[in-house]
Amino acid sequence: MAGEQLQVLNALDVAKTQWYHFTAIIIAGMGFFTDAYDLFCISLVTKLLGRIYYHVDGAEKPGTLPPNVSAAVNGVAFCGTLAGQLFFGWLGDKLGRKKVYGMTLMLMVICSIASGLSFGHTPKSVVATLCFFRFWLGFGIGGDYPLSATIMSEYANKKTRGAFIAAVFAMQGFGILAGGIFAIIISSTFKARFDAPSYEVDALRSTVPQADYVWRIILMVGALPAALTYYWRMKMPETARYTALVAKNAKQAASDMSKVLQMDIEAEPQKIEQLEREKSKFGLFSKEFAKRHGLHLLGTTTTWFLLDIAFYSQNLFQKDIFSAIGWIPSAKTMNALEEVFRIARAQTLIALCSTVPGYWFTVAFIDKMGRFAIQLMGFFFMTVFMFALAIPYDHWTHKDNRIGFVIMYSLTFFFANFGPNATTFVVPAEIFPARLRSTCHGISAASGKLGAMVGAFGFLYLAQNKDKAKADAGYPAGIGVKNSLLILGVVNALGFLFTFLVPESKGKSLEEMSGEHEDNGAEGEAELSSSTNHRTLPVA
Numbered sequence: 181m182a183g184e185q186l187q188v189l190n191a192l193d194v195a196k197t198q199w200y201h202f203t204a205i206i207i208a209g210m211g212f213f214t215d216a217y218d219l220f221c222i223s224l225v226t227k228l229l230g231r232i233y234y235h236v237d238g239a240e241k242p243g244t245l246p247p248n249v250s251a252a253v254n255g256v257a258f259c260g261t262l263a264g265q266l267f268f269g270w271l272g273d274k275l276g277r278k279k280v281y282g283m284t285l286m287l288m289v290i291c292s293i294a295s296g297l298s299f300g301h302t303p304k305s306v307v308a309t310l311c312f313f314r315f316w317l318g319f320g321i322g323g324d325y326p327l328s329a330t331i332m333s334e335y336a337n338k339k340t341r342g343a344f345i346a347a348v349f350a351m352q353g354f355g356i357l358a359g360g361i362f363a364i365i366i367s368s369t370f371k372a373r374f375d376a377p378s379y380e381v382d383a384l385r386s387t388v389p390q391a392d393y394v395w396r397i398i399l400m401v402g403a404l405p406a407a408l409t410y411y412w413r414m415k416m417p418e419t420a421r422y423t424a425l426v427a428k429n430a431k432q433a434a435s436d437m438s439k440v441l442q443m444d445i446e447a448e449p450q451k452i453e454q455l456e457r458e459k460s461k462f463g464l465f466s467k468e469f470a471k472r473h474g475l476h477l478l479g480t481t482t483t484w485f486l487l488d489i490a491f492y493s494q495n496l497f498q499k500d501i502f503s504a505i506g507w508i509p510s511a512k513t514m515n516a517l518e519e520v521f522r523i524a525r526a527q528t529l530i531a532l533c534s535t536v537p538g539y540w541f542t543v544a545f546i547d548k549m550g551r552f553a554i555q556l557m558g559f560f561f562m563t564v565f566m567f568a569l570a571i572p573y574d575h576w577t578h579k580d581n582r583i584g585f586v587i588m589y590s591l592t593f594f595f596a597n598f599g600p601n602a603t604t605f606v607v608p609a610e611i612f613p614a615r616l617r618s619t620c621h622g623i624s625a626a627s628g629k630l631g632a633m634v635g636a637f638g639f640l641y642l643a644q645n646k647d648k649a650k651a652d653a654g655y656p657a658g659i660g661v662k663n664s665l666l667i668l669g670v671v672n673a674l675g676f677l678f679t680f681l682v683p684e685s686k687g688k689s690l691e692e693m694s695g696e697h698e699d700n701g702a703e704g705e706a707e708l709s710s711s712t713n714h715r716t717l718p719v720a
Contacts, residue, residue: 185691186430188420188437188445193338193689200440204335205344207416208328209351210409211281214288215321216355218402219257222314224363224524225395226253231387231516232395233303242379242386242511242519246654247641249307255636256311257318258492262629264322269622272323273615276427277331278418280323285410287320289403296400322629326621329609333617334419338689342546345606350539353597357536360528363398367520370394376515387516394520421690425614464616472695476611477620479681483555484604484628486675490562490668491596493635493643507582534590538597550686551603552679558599559676563669565592570665600675604628610685613694639664 185193226245234243245253264284272280291313298310328348336344370390379386417436424433434447462468508522546554569576569588576585604624612620644651644658651657658664685693 185689186424186433186448188424188430188433188448189689189691191437191441191443191445192335192420195337195441197337197340198441201336201340201344203412204332204416205347207409207412208332208348210405211285211288211324211328211413212348212351213355213358214292214402214406215324216352217359217405218288218292218317218321218399219261220356220527221359221363221398221402222254222257224359224520224527225398226250227511227523228391228395228516228520229253229307231519232392233306235383235387237383239383240512242383242516244654245307251637252311253307253314255633257314257321258629258633258636260315260318260320261322261325262318262626262633264319265325265622265626265629266322267319267622268323269326269618269620269625272327272330272618272622273426276418276422277327277334277618278414278416281327281331281413281416282410284320284323284327285406285413288317288324288406289410291317291320292403292406293400295402296396296398298396322622322625325605325625326609326618329605329621330618331416331419333606333609333690334421334614338687340547341610342551342606342686343543345609346539346543346546346602349602349605350536350543353531353536353539357528357531359398360524360531362401363524364521364528366394366397367517367524371515371517371521374517376517378515378518379512386514391516394517421614464619469616473612473620475681476683477623479678479683480604480608480611480620480624481627482678483559483600483675483682484608484624485631486671486678487559487596487600487604488628488631489635489638489671490566490675491601491635492632493639493664493668507586530590530593534593535597538594538599539602541594541598542602545598546603546606547686550684551607552682552684554598555600555603555607555679555682556676558595558601558603559672559679561595562592562599563672563676565589565595566665566669566672570662570669573662573665600679607682607685610690611683611693614690617690617694642667 227242230244230250231242234245234249236243244250268280268284294313295310295317298306298313300306300309329345332345332348333341370388370393374388374390376382376386376388417440418427418432420433420437423429423436430449431447434445438445462472507526508519511519514522542554549557565588569585569592575581576588608621608624609617641655642658643661643664644655646657646660648657659667683693
């Protein structure tokens with residue numbers, strides 16, 4: 181190595197698991213809890229929005245959002261998230277993780293409340309206002325991705341770093357679960373208080389005026405967990421790796437971590453100056469970055485992109501799958517609040533049975549099996565189960581077989597979360613240099629959200645019935661659920677292949693992975709090569 185590791189960084193790497201680790205997980209994790217609640221709760225209320233704002237007198241079925249409106253309401257937060265991941269990822273490397281962290285949180289609180297207060301005299305103006313605030317909500321959520329991951333990776337020790345970052349991400353599962361449970365409670369409460377007939381009995385009275393409060397309350401409650409953690413986020417000191425390696429303030433880094441670790445740490449300003457002289461200052465768009473980390477960035481962006489096409493398309497049309505297999509009855513046989521209750525119950529059951537357990541399996545095994553093995557395994561089983569759902573799809577739609585369908589569908593989700601959904605979040609926070617870490621994580625995450633947009637927008641259309649008469653109102657004929665699932669199987673298979681570009685970071689320090697203490701000479705390059713290619717198959 182060109183220079184020994186700083187004492188403050190070594191102290192973090194070898195620190196025993198202690199209270200401050202769990203504090204960091206909770207503080208960063210509550211942001212992710214909020215992110216998941218805010219992103220996924222919209223799928224619980226889109227049917228309700230259609231009934232309230234797009235009711236057609238005399239229609240056989242309840243009102244639904246027109247295709248372009250549905251795509252906008254479901255997908256606009258993803259557009260904001262993508263922009264936020266790029267912007268706040270870059271800003272986190274320029275201004276510091278802590279400072280930018282507070283900005284993203286306040287944006288999430290304000291826009292969650294504003295989403296629920298969406299106003300207007302016409303359906304179009306209400307939806308336009310909702311979309312405006314959900315874009316900026318997504319912008320704040322986007323910043324949470326690179327900053328939460330980077331802060332946790334820079335605080336963690338190298339022995340259990342994977343589990344700590346995965347635990348932050350696993351809070352997403354509780355956010356999805358909380359959204360479903362809260363929607364069940366609110367819809368049940370309103371249903372008991374304001375009884376209404378089904379749509380086929382009385383179309384107009386099936387949607388009570390008070391139903392307009394239901395979707396607003398569900399959206400606004402997302403502000404609570406974010407607001408509750410703001411104070412604790414602001415009390416967290418800046419990460420030592422940013423303070424020492426990027427801001428070059430050895431004294432501050434040592435002082436902050438002395439308090440956190442409750443031990444004396446030497447400042448070592450001379451060593452920082454020495455490292456600064458020896459280290460090559462390559463930028464994101466330099467040939468040196470392309471040579472050292474180009475394939476790694478390609479690996480993290482492509483795997484996250486492919487994973488999110490499958491993951492978000494499943495989440496967004498799962499309520500339609502539940503309808504197809506009979507978990508949710510035909511819309512006209514229910515009133516508006518009953519439909520919200522049924523959709524929320526189905527999403528909660530899936531979250532409880534497969535989503536939440538999958539995340540925590542990753543937390544338990546990521547530092548034993550390694551990131552590479554878990555990601556490869558996850559993509560493999562997602563491919564297998566997706567094809568197992570798609571090829572005999574007609575078999576699964578029969579009433580006697582629908583429980584089998586739900587089990588297979590749950591297993592697909594389980595291996596998404598005990599697999600690439602968690603590892604694609606963890607790895608970009610570990611393998612890039614400190615001065616580019618948040619930016620590269622933001623780029624990787626934004627690539628994922630681009631995939632989510634493909635899934636969210638594309639599958640609203642693709643999953644429609646081949647017979648236009650049987651398609652949802654306003655939609656053209658699609659390729660059907662069966663063919664959509666086949667396409668998702670192919671997408672997962674591609675994710676399996678691109679995983680071979682991603683290095684294994686289990687048990688290594690962040691500086692070892694990024695090659696930050698190496699000379700520009702052959703020794704540095706050789707060491708980086710050996711540190712990043714140590715796994716089953718070498719990088720080509």
